Amino acid sequence: MTLPKPLRTALMLVALYAVCVLFLRYRRDGMDWQPALLIGLAMTPLALLLAKGRDKLNGKTRDAGARWRDRMRRGNN
Incomplete structure (x- = not known):
């Protein structure tokens, strides 16, 4: 099954946003959820x-x- 390009793009955006937020939240000196969500938007x-x-x-x-x-x-050097 193949997905239409707009749907693939939207899914990639959501997945990338989730990865960014989770990375910010659960890194070694993690931050609270609210700043992680806002910085993830940027x-x-x-x-x-x-x-x-x-x-x-x-x-x-x-x-x-x-x-x-x-x-x-x-042979054209």
Whole structure:
């Protein structure tokens, strides 16, 4: 069974929010629930933005490596 893209996105947001809140709440010097919930609201979009930027950068690096390997195969140093 495949889920529609909007539903997958919503589920990923909720899961990421829950992970952020639980991480803040249960780390070694844990904080109360209210600040953890509020900071989780700020951390979730930031984490998604950083992940998207990492994926974009990795894609560009992969493409550049493929172009370089093609040049080396053809003998154009």
